[in-house]
Amino acid sequence: MSALPNAASPFLGFGRLLRRYGFAIAPEQVSGFMQAVTLLGPRSMADIREAALATLAPPPDRRDEFEAHFQSHFYGSTSAVVEGDADEETRIKDDGGADDQRIEAEHSQEGGELSSALEQLSTRDFQRDDDRLTAFQRKLPSALPARRSFRTVRTPSRGKLDLRRSLREIVSADGDVPSPLLRRRQTVPRKLLLLIDVSGSMKLHTADYLKLAHAIVQGADRAEIFTFGTRLTRITTALRIRDRDQALARAAAQVDDWDGGTRMGPTLLAFLSVPRFSSFARGAAVVVLSDALERGDHAELETAIRRLSARAFRLSLATPLAGDPRFRPVTAALRAILPDLDDLIDGSSLTSLIDFILSLARPAPAASTIWKRVS
């Protein structure tokens, strides 16, 4: 059936293998791969590997996986295909595009403990919350703080002359000068970044937080949601599903560190070390939902918060502990990060969080001044 020589089959097969593991490989990339191999000689396996890397373009964070597939396909070493790493470092899970299928497969294999977190979500689903969240979702786009964009929009008054369109008008009016057309710089809502603590001490609140996160992703133009405990997980893509239960189920399945400990400092530093993530924080309204009860030394937390605050437009910490009127930021970690926070607010209920997020565009005195007044 096929007119391709036998020698081509390993290369076609490699493309197929990668697709099976969730790499997005286009047919033209496979033909590019074969052309590249032809061009290079090939004189050694190293050449084939270089050609594969250059033409099949694996994303840098999946390079190791790609290498393992290459080894297993071209050298036949079956042990090479091992997923993940066993180190103690904070791992970052990114649910970006191509990984979706893989994640779903993992989920179906290990139902039990993950779905227990899911049950909680559905049993605590009150109708009242639903209405509040729907109203919140509707109000959110206009309530977010805005910045001026480079792009311009037409305006009836108070703008700069739009020469391009005015000239077209003049030409079509045969040289007559009609009223000039004006443009001014567009205002765009700022990005909203939500970092949700899913450690054991936050157990009571995570379900509400996830519902809030879903409403944010659905309502805001540009939002990113991460969960952190001992690890950092990006769940934005999962929350893009419109149906809330489905979205939360998918998000819950992605998080591996439910109800564990908190390594807030290292996980936030891990967040900042990925350019794609840290650049999202630039100029964004960043809300951290956590009790900030950091285990052990808080030096890393301090560094992370300082860096985050330098990038963000506004950095807020919502802690459920502040729901208690006797709460004062007296722990060593909180005292250390307080000067870098714009807001330290009550995160114990959905209502207070919703009110706060809808007020993000309104200026408020810095957290340290407010809490100095209280204590």
Added chain:
Amino acid sequence: MPEVNAETVATSPEAVASHLATSRYLADDSLATAIFLAIRLGKPLLLEGAPGVGKTEAAKAVAELLGRDLVRLQCYEGIDAAHALYEWNYQRQLLAIRHAGEHEIDIYDDRFLIARPLLQVLRAPEQRVLLVDEIDRSDHEFEALLLEFLSDFQISIPERGTIRATAQPIVILTSNRTRELAEALRRRCVYHWIGYPDAEREAAIIMLRAGDVAEGTARAVAAAVQTIRARPLAKPPGIAEAVEWANAATILEKGGSPWPEAFRRAIGVLIKDEEDLSYIAPELGRIVEEALA
């Protein structure tokens, strides 16, 4: 530099690497292979990597290697067709209309057309190297616009028709990976991830790039920079910073500072973040001494 036929230079990855070395750019085997494939397959080359690993320099070196002019398009948030493709000179058009009076005038004449980088590349009589720098800073819409240009090497101007490239340009795109690029763009390109070089290669780069640096100094700088990069810094130093550090330390040493002291005093050209500086300061003496040993 005389113009060279791309195919005669790019006969093999090794040939590309040795030609690049004469342009004072040391490429490893992978990068040389990617450049070789991009030239021979006639595809754009997408270079990704941390800031300061030499992505833009690679594009300059390729232009020098082929003896072509480099046209650079710097991307930023909000860049649009008028900044990248072409724009009409409206003021001159208005003036021309006023001067023409009753006479006929073609206001879409060449003299009113301002060619931006992409159009410049297409209209050039000979092949150009086009550098689309920091594509990750632009918006998704701009990436899509570029996609059209990259697949056909042509631009449609409504008033003038389609302009095709007289000689297909060599295109190099760079990205710091501050956001994920569209799959459609990645698959049209030959891809290469540039990492930081190992100590030996970095020492060679420092020797090649710095003005008057002893070999021992270059090796010490390379070793120290490797150690410093391994620390969790907000802004890890790039290759250019390492070169500057070697240069600055050499100047200070010639001015009378003894060795470890010269490195310490010149640290400002290597680490340009106050927080990183205070983080690394207590360890710096030890790192430099170990590197010099």
